Amino acid sequence: MTLAGKSVVVTGAATGIGRGIAECLLSSDANVTVVGRREEPLRELADEHGDAVAVVAQDICSPGAAERIIATATDRFGGLDAVVNNAGLARFGGLDAIDPAEFDAMFAVNVRAPADLIRCALPWLRAGRGSVVNVSSVGGVLSMPGRAFYGATKAALNSLTRSLARELAPEVRVNAILPGPVDTPMWAGTGLDDAGIQQLRVDLTSSTPMGRFGEDAELGRWVCLLIDPEVSGWITGALIPVDGGRTA
Template sequence: MTLDGKSIVVTGAATGIGRGITECLLKSGASVTMVGRRAEPLRELADGYGDAAAVLVQDICALGAAERIVAAAIERFDGLDAVVNNAGSARFGRLEAIDPAQFDAMFAVNVRAPADLIRCALPQLRANHGSVVNISSVGGVLSMPGRAYYGATKAAMNSLTRSLARELAPDVRVNAILPGPVDTPMWTETGLSEAATDQLRTDLLSSTPMGRLGASTELGRWACLLLDPDLSSWVTGALIPVDGGRTA
């Protein structure tokens, strides 16, 4: 794979799946505008990649965030070829226990902000016959007791992906990767107790045929593949499970 000369935005770039994607893109020759809320991990990741890595500290849900992200990529790399909507939020709990405000917050991060970023990037993506990769979840296609709100936001992202793939074709390709359980820091941010989190991990592993959590680098390689126009130019509207067989 080669992405030489491509200018790509990655949200949630500093840790977890976003870090795996960003490293793969940079090693494949892309220039990456790395977006996240914390400066230190972004700068630590950028070290060693020179002018190919641009750091942008930005909450993607803030007013005007999408416009600032696109403007930063264009200013730094003289254009924008692709967007990876990776930043996400996960709050788990049963229907009667979870605060509905948490659903609003998840929807803002997982659906509204990605749609906003695609909209703002669209003139550049159309001009460059670009590509979008949304990082969704198998939670958008599986029943998820105790995680219904989260699953609903990911189902919405899947629908957004497929609808925009048709709406923006043939100029812009739009695909989604659906990770299964991946070993990332998000496990500590779900709102569950430590015991409940450990039980959830155990349950997910028992229902994953490959018998292990995924690695962020495995998702990174799939993102690079979908963004490579030489390898995936006829792929759009795809929802690709990378999940150790969990949806089999």
């Protein structure tokens, strides 16, 4: 991959899929600005990879966060080639169970903050013919009984991806990956109890043709391919399922 020296922002980079993305970029000699609320796991990445990592411990929904993230990346690495909107919030529950405040919180993390970050990054992305990759979900295209609100925020992110792809072309490409189920810390924060998580895991595995959950690195490689202009220079507005066949 031709990612050496590129400057990339990755939100939610300390754990799960974001960690897989950051590791793939770093192994391709990119410079990565890693973002999350907790500083310690981000520092571990910096300790491991040295000067190629800049840390921004920041809630992406807080006022001025997008500006601070982009300023850190551009000051430290002299520019910006790509933004990966990976940080996400998943709270599961049916129509009568979900707290409306949780829906607002999901919309803020999964849709509004990514849009803010793209807006702040735009001058740099335009100047360098860069790109955006949004980490959405198969939940944005499948019917999601019991998880409708999470699915709705990911459908909104898909819509944002496709509309901005046209709005920002030809200078900036905008794509999304749609992961199927992946073993990450996200599951523990969904609001389901242990039995509910276990049942969902069984259901998701049996409805995934490849018969297993995905791995962080399998998602990370696809994000890297979408950033790489040598591979994906003619791809924009794509919603790419990386899902073991779940949407087939």
